[in-house]
Amino acid sequence: MKPExxxxxxxxxxxxxxxxxxxxxxxxxxxxxxxEASHRAYVTMLFNRHRVSLQRYLMRLVPPDDAxxxxxxxxxxxxxxxxxxxxxxxxxxxxxxxxxxxxxDHYRRRASHRAALHVxxxxxxxxxxxxxxxxxxxxxxxxxxxxxxxxxxxxxxRTVFLLHRFRDLTYPQIAQIMSLSGRTxxxxxAEAIERLSAAMSEAT
Amino acid sequence: MTTPAAKLSAAEWFAQARCGDTIAAHxxxxxxxxxxxxxQQAYENCELAWELSGELRRSPAIAALLAAAPTAxxxxxxxVWQMGLAASLLAIGVFGWRFVVAPPITQYSTGIGEQRxxxxxxxxxxxxxxxxxxxxxxxxxVRRIELARGEALFSVSHDPSRPFEVxxxxxxxxxxxxxxxxxxxxxxxxxxxxxxxxxxxxxxAVLAPVAVTAGNGVGYSQEGxxxxxxxxxxxxxxxxxxxxxxxxxxxxxxxxxxxxxxxxKPIVLSNPAIGSRHINGVFHIGDEAAFLSALDQGLxxxxxxxxxxxxxxxxxxxxx
Numbered sequence: 001m002k003p004e005x006x007x008x009x010x011x012x013x014x015x016x017x018x019x020x021x022x023x024x025x026x027x028x029x030x031x032x033x034x035x036e037a038s039h040r041a042y043v044t045m046l047f048n049r050h051r052v053s054l055q056r057y058l059m060r061l062v063p064p065d066d067a068x069x070x071x072x073x074x075x076x077x078x079x080x081x082x083x084x085x086x087x088x089x090x091x092x093x094x095x096x097x098x099x100x101x102x103x104x105d106h107y108r109r110r111a112s113h114r115a116a117l118h119v120x121x122x123x124x125x126x127x128x129x130x131x132x133x134x135x136x137x138x139x140x141x142x143x144x145x146x147x148x149x150x151x152x153x154x155x156x157x158r159t160v161f162l163l164h165r166f167r168d169l170t171y172p173q174i175a176q177i178m179s180l181s182g183r184t185x186x187x188x189x190a191e192a193i194e195r196l197s198a199a200m201s202e203a204t
Numbered sequence: 205m206t207t208p209a210a211k212l213s214a215a216e217w218f219a220q221a222r223c224g225d226t227i228a229a230h231x232x233x234x235x236x237x238x239x240x241x242x243x244q245q246a247y248e249n250c251e252l253a254w255e256l257s258g259e260l261r262r263s264p265a266i267a268a269l270l271a272a273a274p275t276a277x278x279x280x281x282x283x284v285w286q287m288g289l290a291a292s293l294l295a296i297g298v299f300g301w302r303f304v305v306a307p308p309i310t311q312y313s314t315g316i317g318e319q320r321x322x323x324x325x326x327x328x329x330x331x332x333x334x335x336x337x338x339x340x341x342x343x344x345x346v347r348r349i350e351l352a353r354g355e356a357l358f359s360v361s362h363d364p365s366r367p368f369e370v371x372x373x374x375x376x377x378x379x380x381x382x383x384x385x386x387x388x389x390x391x392x393x394x395x396x397x398x399x400x401x402x403x404x405x406x407x408x409a410v411l412a413p414v415a416v417t418a419g420n421g422v423g424y425s426q427e428g429x430x431x432x433x434x435x436x437x438x439x440x441x442x443x444x445x446x447x448x449x450x451x452x453x454x455x456x457x458x459x460x461x462x463x464x465x466x467x468x469k470p471i472v473l474s475n476p477a478i479g480s481r482h483i484n485g486v487f488h489i490g491d492e493a494a495f496l497s498a499l500d501q502g503l504x505x506x507x508x509x510x511x512x513x514x515x516x517x518x519x520x521x522x523x524x
Contacts, residue, residue: 053244060252087228088235089221093251098427100255138256146257147265159273164222165254166261166270171223176345177274186219186226194215196257197249 040079046091047075054099061103061137070106074099104137142200149199153192160185161192206246213237214246218254313337314354317466317490319447327361328368333387333444334466334489342366354465355387357398357441374428378403382418385441389423396421396436404430447489456481456503463487463495471496471507474517478505 054074058067077098138146150158159178163169169177171185178185206214217237221227227234237243260266312332314320320332322340326347330338336354341347344366349358351372360368362381370377370386372393377386382400386393395404397416405413406428414430416422419438423431440462443450449466451459457479464470466489473479481503487495496514499505504522508515 049238050244052241053248056245057248057251060248087231088238089217089227089231092238093221094428096251097255138259142256143260143263146253147260147263150257150260151265151269158269162266162270162273165257166266167273182223186223189222190212190215190219193218193250193253194211196253197211197215197246200249200253200256 042086043075043078046088047078047095049088050092050095054095057096058099058103061100062106066106070099070102073102077102100137107137145199145202146196149196150192153195156180157188157192157195160188161196164189206242206249210242210246211249214243214250218247218250307341307343309339309341311337311339316468319444326363326366329359331357331359331445333357351386351388351393353388355385355444357383357385357445359383360400373424373426374406375424375430376405378405378413384416385437392423392425394421394423394437396438396441398436398438398441443486444489449487449489451483451485451487453482453484455479456483459483466490467492469509469513471514471516474515478503478516478518 051071055067055071058070061067062070074095078095150161153161156178160174160180163174163177164171171182171189174180175182175185180188217234220230238247312320312322312330314332314334314336316335318334322330322332322338324330324340324342324347326342328347330340330349332338333355336356337352338356339350339352341349347360347363347366347368349356349368349370351370356370358368358370358379360379360381360383364380368379368381370379370384372386372388375393377384377395379400379402382402383398384400384402385396385398387395395402395416397418397420399418401415401417403413403415404422404424406424414422414433416433419436420433421436422433439450439452449459449462451462457473457476460471460473460479483499483503485498485502487498492514496507499507499516500519504519505516506519508517
């Protein structure tokens, strides 16, 4: 059976509302937090445990005034996220990763804002202290330092680090490729991180 | 400020946290350890080193080191210059160690409204739904598929020595032999398991892997947050496999989103409010006339066909 099609072109706006499951209010708008009380309590406890640390961490990435704002935003992201991992160390790494991404976005916004406004040179320098070119958080100096630290790692340690960091392989996968035990992979990963973090403390 | 012992233990904790299996068992001692200002500071340094080192991904120096690293599951896309660099390094004997050339990547895709069945060399089958794109790389140790766009149903031939991994956004669904569907959705990915068991985990091992058994499904967001287990979308998947859309009392706007995946000319609503009306029925993909007729009779929505889209508007008297 053919449907009746009525011509109503006069009343239909040419740019009709585009279909969108989430509706016209896009997800990043300040949406209400789906806070089941226990979830909120868990996130708040988790957040309070790591708040000071997170703030200090962010202050190494963005100017101090902005750090406070990003700490707050990280908390909201964590709340909005729904089912978080219930293992503290993993939740913490999720939190810090979120904060790092926020810092990167923040810098990106800054960069486009700056380009639009021609902010004077002094401000430029302040930002350059914290952030490098090409939308990256690590400044040129830090990058060179890290590169050198990675190159200087003992061969097996370096391979473990490279495979985990840049090929996203898990420890068991690395263990298989390198014919090492999983324990040894974890130990070499710890050694790599220790050396790189030492390089970072020299840098900042 | 931080003692060498703190630095060492921080690095050990950090390395352990990157491996989801073992960290859970040490929750209590972790909480005690991290409850110390010096430890926290040492741990921050590890986090900073880890996060910032990620930005070296495209650095030529790192690329050269990576090219010399052994590989089972070779790098996803190796830039040509990087291969050249690696080859020349090999030639001069600087890194003469187990360099393995990546197995080739084969790409299969479908356009809007198109479906395709692909038989892979390992005996598995990939059913591609509309507007989808997968890249397949079969090596001796792993069968790696990347779902770059759309949706695919995988019927995996049993081979315990070569896990079958479907990478979509930040997540990886791993199977040995089973049937499951992966769909890229708005802001994430959805997995439904029809047969056997798969594990769904984060690409960088940030999230603990979840086992999903037949009849169940799970979703994860772009950022990698995993949902609770839920029922597999069996009807919808069996529907698209037989060129049908199955709408079982779902909201009209959701139904239209599904319909529009298969159509170059989308159907849109004159007013978003009518999107909350519910719709039932089974429709053949591509049979626009039957679909519009059902909307007319069931929901009193009239269609106006334009060049770029078809607009639905309530019939006079049915505006509310």
